[in-house]
Amino acid sequence: MDKALLGMCVNERRFVKIPPKLAYGSEGVSGVIPPNAVLHFDVLLIDLWNSEDEVQIQTYFKPENCTRTVQVSDFVRYHYNGTFLDGTLFDSSHNRMRTYDTYVGIGWLIPGMDKGLLGMCVGEKRIITIPPFLAYGEEGDGKIPGSAVLVFDIHVIDFHNPSDSVSITTRYKPTNCTVLSKRGDYLKYHYNASLLDGTLLDSTLNIGKTYNIVLGSGQVVLGMDMGLRDMCVGERRRVVIPPHLGYGEHGVEGEVPGSAVLVFDIELLELVSGLPEGYMFIWNDEVSPNLFEEIDQDNNGEVLLEEFSEYIQAQVNSGKGKLAPGFDFEMIVKNMFANQDRNGDGKILADEFKLKDQESREEHDEL
Numbered sequence: 001m002d003k004a005l006l007g008m009c010v011n012e013r014r015f016v017k018i019p020p021k022l023a024y025g026s027e028g029v030s031g032v033i034p035p036n037a038v039l040h041f042d043v044l045l046i047d048l049w050n051s052e053d054e055v056q057i058q059t060y061f062k063p064e065n066c067t068r069t070v071q072v073s074d075f076v077r078y079h080y081n082g083t084f085l086d087g088t089l090f091d092s093s094h095n096r097m098r099t100y101d102t103y104v105g106i107g108w109l110i111p112g113m114d115k116g117l118l119g120m121c122v123g124e125k126r127i128i129t130i131p132p133f134l135a136y137g138e139e140g141d142g143k144i145p146g147s148a149v150l151v152f153d154i155h156v157i158d159f160h161n162p163s164d165s166v167s168i169t170t171r172y173k174p175t176n177c178t179v180l181s182k183r184g185d186y187l188k189y190h191y192n193a194s195l196l197d198g199t200l201l202d203s204t205l206n207i208g209k210t211y212n213i214v215l216g217s218g219q220v221v222l223g224m225d226m227g228l229r230d231m232c233v234g235e236r237r238r239v240v241i242p243p244h245l246g247y248g249e250h251g252v253e254g255e256v257p258g259s260a261v262l263v264f265d266i267e268l269l270e271l272v273s274g275l276p277e278g279y280m281f282i283w284n285d286e287v288s289p290n291l292f293e294e295i296d297q298d299n300n301g302e303v304l305l306e307e308f309s310e311y312i313q314a315q316v317n318s319g320k321g322k323l324a325p326g327f328d329f330e331m332i333v334k335n336m337f338a339n340q341d342r343n344g345d346g347k348i349l350a351d352e353f354k355l356k357d358q359e360s361r362e363e364h365d366e367l
């Protein structure tokens with residue numbers, strides 16, 4: 001048998017006839033093989049490896065644009081088919097319809113896979129062949145028999161490192177780019193969101209409407225907030241957001257896969273400067289010394305929400321005051337009113353107003 005197996009390939013089948021002198025000779029094996037028996041074997045080679053084997057890597061697709069490759073401690077999302085050497089499939093992420101997501105190179109994977117994934121690009125496809133001593137060993141595991149060689153057909157979907165921040169690449173910068181977006185500004189922009197492999201997720205261009213937010217107010221994921229800073233109207237950028245600054249491990253059901261790196265191509269169309277930090281309303285001119293009396297139009301000594309709201313609206317309309325852009329007027333006015341109505345009885349009295357006014361000078365509050 002030692003001779004007969006030499007030179008065989010996996011899945012090769014041989015009929016082997018062994019004379020007694022190369023088998024169990026004139027003795028035989030008591031109760032099993034009679035003396036001087038010629039043995040016939042039907043041999044099918046399933047699997048083979050050598051203790052000197054390394055992880056074998058065969059790249060069969062490498063994308064042209066590959067600026068970064070998988071390094072130790074990166075978090076990788078990939079699809080795979082796992083087969084034995086004879087081609088039998090034992091596991092597939094494709095069948096589960098979701099990527100396998102894991103850290104690489106730090107012992108979360110079998111040693112052969114930890115090694116085999118290193119240096120891969122997003123979109124790259126490789127066949128990684130792993131001998132059992134770098135996989136599940138002599139014992140095997142679950143569906144993996146002992147001493148099995150494993151063959152993984154890998155497709156890297158994306159990867160990032162937990163230490164990654166947002167990456168911003170300017171695609172177009174207008175010659176006059178002096179007014180830069182900052183916290184509190186109201187922005188109108190177009191975006192095209194995709195995954196690293198190019199899969200389109202969402203685009204405002206398809207809807208034909210800009211996306212509008214107040215920068216720094218938590219209306220978009222942190223990475224997007226970072227990506228929209230210091231931008232001028234007309235500027236175009238590509239912003240790449242790692243999942244910890246995007247939609248995290250869980251993603252968004254049916255929209256963004258868990259742990260996905262997002263690519264946003266954005267164009268800023270409009271910028272309305274926000275108010276200083278913490279303000280929802282500011283005066284453009286001097287504040288009237290008889291503010292309370294002015295607001296209290298019917299002169300009954302108390303200001304109701306309606307009076308208050310009308311007054312603020314009038315100030316904005318006449319250009320005497322300015323509201324924080326991008327917020328609902330009613331919401332701002334209700335908040336301002338609640339700030340002045342110290343005892344919460346739904347009306348502001350002159351005393352409440354005065355107290356609040358003095359406090360404001362110290363706390364930079366509204367009005």
Ligand SMILES: [Ca+2]
Pocket residue numbers: 296297298299300301302303304307
């Ligand atoms: Ca009144």
Ligand SMILES: [Ca+2]
Pocket residue numbers: 340341342343344345346347348349352
């Ligand atoms: Ca009150």
